[in-house]
Amino acid sequence: MNTLNDPQSFAYDQTAGPILSAAAEPAVSFENLSKTYRMDRIEVPALRGVSGQIERADTTFIKGPSGSGKSTLLNLLGLLDRPTGGQLTILGEDVTRLSDRAAADFRAQHIGFVFQGFNLIPVLSVRENVEFPLLNRKMSAAARKDRAMEYLDAVGLSEFVDRRPGEISGGQRQRVAIARALVSEPSLVIADEPTANLDTKTSREIVDLMDRVRTELNTSVVICTHDTDLITPDSSVIHIIDGQTAKE
Amino acid sequence: MIWKIALRNIIKNARRSITTALAIGIGGLAALLFGGFVTSIWYGVQTSMIQEQGNLQIYRNGYLEFGAANPDAYTIQNWDQVAALLAADAMLAENLSVITPRIDLAGVAGNAETGNSKTFIGTGIVPSEVDQMRGWDGWSIGQTGTVTGLAAGGSDSVIVGLGMARMMGMCEALAVPNCQDAPIVEEDLTGEEQDFSALVEEEGGLGDQGAGASKPQLNVMAATSAGVPNIARVGIEAAQAQSVRAIDNSFVMMHFEQARSLLYGDSQEATALMLQVVDPAMVDAVKTRVVEVLNGAGLDLSVYHLTEVDPTFDRIFGMFSFIFVVVAIVLSIVIVFTIVNTISMTIVERVKEIGTIRALGFRKGFVRALFLTESTLIGVIGAAVALGGAIIVSNMVNAAGLQWTPPSNATPLTVQLMVLDNPIFAAAVVGTLIAIAFAAAVLPTFKAARLNIVESLQRA
Incomplete structure (x- = not known):
């Protein structure tokens, strides 16, 4: 059995995985990115010209106080929302104005998500939840199942594959969510407060797991958090205050 | 996987699913039973009339239009020779049981x-x-x-x-x-x-x-x-x-x-x-042959289908068909509203799931397919309830031997709810129930697919 204490390398398919190479440009770069929400007739700026970049195979933390705009930035980086202004480039492609369909396809191919509330589909088993994103790929059911088992094994949940999300602990659910985010072998994993609902010990395990993923899968990881204890000294950090980047 | 998710959500929301399926089932049951009754009218009344007047009737040309005023001017002359002429034809001899x-x-x-x-x-x-x-x-x-x-x-x-x-x-x-x-x-x-x-x-x-x-x-x-x-x-x-x-x-x-x-x-x-x-399916072919034989002999006679001579059957069948259509429309409206309500509630409860699915890279079409599948499955369950119930109830009613007297009859007919005797109709009702279940969910599912991803993910 593979656990966090006895990690096994992810069986990563180099031909179908992340498209970055060592000499490639940053995984993500954003220039003067802004986002304004309109509430009735009032315009509320959430981001005001934020710029920055996320290096390949790096873990980048986005931190800031509540309401600072870090979740907005994360949503833009994950192509869940469109910026009001500025330019966003992911994996060398300008994705600022992608259509809804193109953005969906891009997410399916290149971006994995880990949510604060795990967001597992309650009626599916642990294995089926991990298998779920692979429905977007032309894979046989058997291949999907094998791939899902492989990633569940890697996050140490091979014994729980037939359980429903409601039958496992919060930490285990988040590990399922991580396996689900990784199973399609994305170049970029975006995690929104992935430890907010977990205790300190489990939170550390989750961050360590994501860090190992980054190393072994050569994946860029962006973690939005207000828990500064998770941030290691060598981590890249984007600090957002009042919708703008703050100097570290 | 879509079917799996849909089925498991139906089971998860068992009470709501059963209520909706029952609404579809009872509506379908009513349609099938009434349709079975109309089918029995179609067969029963027509059989009564054919027993009384035959499937086809030969008149002298102009009788139906003008014969009432002067019937003696429009009689069939030498009817016995005409009957013998028809009986001598091999095709007619094989297919006609009575010429009278x-x-x-x-x-x-x-x-x-x-x-x-x-x-x-x-x-x-x-x-x-x-x-x-x-x-x-x-x-x-x-x-x-x-x-x-x-x-x-x-x-x-x-x-x-x-x-x-x-x-x-x-x-x-x-x-x-x-x-x-x-x-x-x-x-x-x-x-x-x-x-x-x-x-x-x-x-x-x-x-x-x-x-x-x-x-x-x-x-x-x-x-x-x-x-x-x-x-x-x-x-x-x-x-x-x-x-x-x-x-x-x-x-x-x-x-x-x-x-x-x-x-x-x-x-x-x-x-x-x-x-x-002999065989009602052969009526048109027999009529055509009778016309050929009569024309071949140069006789001033015309052949009419029973319903051309006596409009009673068409009127009775038309009346019940119209009532059926009205009932079916009312039932359909009830079913549509029930399904719209059910699917809308399901969508409201699963907004966060919709946002997650969209975030994972699934297009809007996948979300639509997910909920349409669920609605269609409920429709299938409801249709199965309708069909099973109709078979049981129709057998009970048929066994009871109830009688009614149609407007065209002097003697009563035994009520026979012919649910499966018209398989095309039964299949049409079942198919329509499923189609209604599908169609009723289209609007709510389109709205679900258009939900803003970020707002959906923020839903508790």
């Missing part, structure tokens, strides 16, 4: 005993052949008619309507239950009645004739084709209720030969030839 003549006539009937008289409308038939027609059950629905009752009597026997028996003062003589005789006319006969009585005497008193002599006697008078009054004394074999009161009050059914000799003497004339086809 009919004469429609009208005149005055009187009871010399009571002094009552009134106009009558009558029909002359060959009892043995009409009795054979009444045994027809071309769709194998187990419905056979009663015999005319004329075959047992002599050639001068007749059947009269109950109303006719009452007005002729013959209820007691015929031992008709719940029938009160008209008062005996005491006055002296005058005018035309005197002439009618005198004519009877002129005909030699007619006397008590043949087998009819022991039965209540009725004098029937009609004008011959030459316009001369002719009269016959007939014995009433029985009184039978007719479907329409006006006809019941005037009805006289007599032997074809009696009617023919009364109107046409020795001339072989008939109002119509009734043809009964």
Whole structure:
């Protein structure tokens, strides 16, 4: 059995995985990115010209106080929302104005998500939840199942594959969510407060797991958090205050 | 996986799913049972009419349009030769079970005993052949008619309507239950009645004739084709209720030969030839062949389908079909609202799941497919409930042997809810239920697919 204490390398398919190479440009770069929400007739700026970049195979933390705009930035980086202004480039492609369909396809191919509330589909088993994103790929059911088992094994949940999300602990659910985010072998994993609902010990395990993923899968990881204890000294950090980047 | 998610969500929300499926099922059950009843009407009423009049009828050209004004000008001449011509054709011989003549006539009937008289409308038939027609059950629905009752009597026997028996003062003589005789006319006969009585005497008193002599006697008078009054004394074999009161009050059914000799003497004339086809599926082919044979012989005759001659069937079937459509529309509206409500509630409860699915890179179409599948599955369950329930209830009703009398009939038909006897209809109802379940969910699912991803993910 593979656990966090006895990690096994992810069986990563180099031909179908992340498209970055060592000499490639940053995984993500954003220039003067802004986002304004309109509430009735009032315009509320959430981001005001934020710029920055996320290096390949790096873990980048986005931190800031509540309401600072870090979740907005994360949503833009994950192509869940469109910026009001500025330019966003992911994996060398300008994705600022992608259509809804193109953005969906891009997410399916290149971006994995880990949510604060795990967001597992309650009626599916642990294995089926991990298998779920692979429905977007032309894979046989058997291949999907094998791939899902492989990633569940890697996050140490091979014994729980037939359980429903409601039958496992919060930490285990988040590990399922991580396996689900990784199973399609994305170049970029975006995690929104992935430890907010977990205790300190489990939170550390989750961050360590994501860090190992980054190393072994050569994946860029962006973690939005207000828990500064998770941030290691060598981590890249984007600090957002009042919708703008703050100097570290 | 979509089917798996849909099915598991249906099970997860069992109470709501059952309620919705039951709404669909009960609506479908009502449609299937009523449709089964309409199907039984289609078969039952048509069978009754075919038993009475045959599938096809031959008339002289123009009879249906103008014959009512001058029936004698539109009779089939030498009907026996026409019948022989048809019987000689190999295709028709194989497909026709009965070729029989009919004469429609009208005149005055009187009871010399009571002094009552009134106009009558009558029909002359060959009892043995009409009795054979009444045994027809071309769709194998187990419905056979009663015999005319004329075959047992002599050639001068007749059947009269109950109303006719009452007005002729013959209820007691015929031992008709719940029938009160008209008062005996005491006055002296005058005018035309005197002439009618005198004519009877002129005909030699007619006397008590043949087998009819022991039965209540009725004098029937009609004008011959030459316009001369002719009269016959007939014995009433029985009184039978007719479907329409006006006809019941005037009805006289007599032997074809009696009617023919009364109107046409020795001339072989008939109002119509009734043809009964063995297999109802062959009616059109038989009609085509009859036309070919008649035209080939240069005869001035036309062939009509039963429904062309008598619109009763189309009207009855049309009425029930219209009621069915109205009921089906009302049921459909109820089902649509139930499904819209159910799917909308499901969507509201799963907004976060929708956001997650979209975030994972699934297009809007996947979200639509997810909820449409769920709605369709509920529709399938509801349709299965409807079909299963309809089979059970129809068997119970059919076993109960309930009866009803359609407007065209004098005798009641047994209620048969023919749910599976019309598999196309049953399949159409089942398919429509599923289609409604699918279609009703389209609008809510489109709205679900258009939900903003970020807002969906923020939903608790």
